[in-house]
Amino acid sequence: MNGISKTIVFLAVLVSVLFPTSTWAETSKLLDCSISSAVNCSSYIYLRNVTEPINSVPSRLKISALDISPFNVHDYLAKIPCSCSDNFTFSYRVNYTVQPSNVGLVLQEISDKYFSHTAWTVNQSRILDLGDKVELALGCGCPIPGWKSIISYVVTDDDTLFEITPKFHSNLDAIVKLNNIQDKRVIMSDWVYFIPYHQEKHHRRARGIVIKVSVSLAGTILLLFLLIIPFYYSCRRRGSSLTQSSTYIDNEEAQYWGEQRKQEQNLDQGLSALTNLTYEEIIQMKGYCERSYKIGQGSFGKVYRGNLKEKDVAIKKIRRTSKDSKRLVENEVGLLHGKEHKNLVNLIAWCVEEHTFYLVYEYVNGCTLDEYLRENSSIPSLSWKQCLKVIASIAEGVEFLHLSKIIHVDIKPQNIMLDIRTNEVKIIDFGFSRHVDWEGTHKTTERITGTRGYWSPEYCFNHNLSYKHDIYSFGIVVLEVITGQRHVDNARGSSQFHIPDYLLYMIANNRFEQALDERLKGDCRNESDLMNALAVTELALKCAEKDKEERPDMGYVVRELCLMREKSIDIESSEMDR
Structure with a gap:
């Protein structure tokens, strides 16, 4: 482990000890000042799904309204001054006055609610009263060689590095190195990751958003037409060889997605071979779902009550909406098939269709x-x-x-x-x-x-x-x-x-x-x-x-x-x- 990595680990442990509640330090990888030659710079925070009036954000962040720019329809980038004030990590300190709607919250809830999970609490968490002034530190970073700035970005459940990289016109290897990521396929939901970024490309993108709002319909159609032509030829060149794939996704990533497609095909074949229902039983099972005997709902599907082979059963219906849903079904069938215990729910049957999985379990009253x-x-x-x-x-x-x-x-x-x-x-x-x-x-x-x-x-x-x-x-x-x-x-x-x-x-x-x-x-x-x-x-x-x-x-x-x-x-x- 090099000196930078040791420092990062030391700081993560130190902050987690000082702040025993769920702080920013527990959901991020601290960015060490020593990796950048700059001491002060402009950095960005990614604000996701902004539902409040956008003009209220600058006053809270203590920045100019000109420093807030649209990234897409609901998301914005906030430009903040970033500095190595504590001689260890980059941050931007913000003083916040507790409003009537915040009374009874703790500091970390203020951070999550108003600063997109990118801030950590400077003082110990406590219940807040009206008018309290609290200090928060927003995680940020100064540029590394070859990049203009850094974005602090909170990962969602659906994110992968292979999707984040082109989203910000960044580079996969640079992200991996900057965040000390051990496996490109593994990133943690709710963690803050630092994304190397060229703001010029963002400015062009922001101007494009403004243009689409303001130009006439005819101008918009013309603009789209002009964009489609080079995109069409680019796609043709891109499809000719894996080695000519996007500049944002390298050969290793292309190979990874190819393997994923093969695994999905094998999943369909494997589960189809294991399905132990007759055609009549499948029709009966689907009938319970269609008649809405719903008894519950999870993150990946709905659960219905039914009767199969003269037994009360619970039928989990899972839509094939993503790679994750396919992996979960494959995993659950593979692990539970043939295993019975009085304290594990018994998997009775399963069925695979083009757009839907059905898993049938014993019913628990x-x-x-x-x-x-x-x-x-x-x-x-x-x-x-x-x-x-x-x-x-x-x-x-x-x-x-x-x-x-x-x-x-x-x-x-x-x-x-x-x-x-x-x-x-x-x-x-x-x-x-x-x-x-x-x-x-x-x-x-x-x-x-x-x-x-x-x-x-x-x-x-x-x-x-x-x-x-x-x-x-x-x-x-x-x-x-x-x-x-x-x-x-x-x-x-x-x-x-x-x-x-x-x-x-x-x-x-x-x-x-x-x-x-x-x-x-x-x-x-x-x-x-x-x-x-x-x-x-x-x-x-x-x-x-x-x-x-x-x-x-x-x-x-x-x-x-x-x-x-x-x-x-x-x-x-x-x-x-x-």
């Missing part, structure tokens, strides 16, 4: 754990004994996955179903799950999304997955079950923002009983129940350790929970005998 915790379900309150059974069942399901060399990746309350009859749980949604090697590790080769707060720290920093990632997520879920609170909550204050910090604080101050879910306080009526709940909490805190080496494996967790359940049953039996 209940709600998600998230719905139960937020008091939005019809399930009555669980006793402590039932909660302990739920926690143990989740652990047994995760242990089975790990024994099958699978990392779930996205363990969270929304992906855990509660059966209303048995209080058993079913883990669902395996689209992001991954097979691992015999050591239980997996280096990501593509962007994997999930829910922040349930991610393990090592995955956030270096994209490495292991069994310990699921164990961390499991620990956070257990703490939510015990407290009934969300994994992150601004109302608890910056020092207790994340639920492990909150529980550690309450235990240290002999207030553990106060931290229990209101539905459990009455049930944990004796000292033995309370000590049992405390023991489970301490086990969950071990699972949620920041250092993955300090976390136990899931086999140990299951054994400990079984012992705790047995002890709880013995105590209950002895009390009944009295």
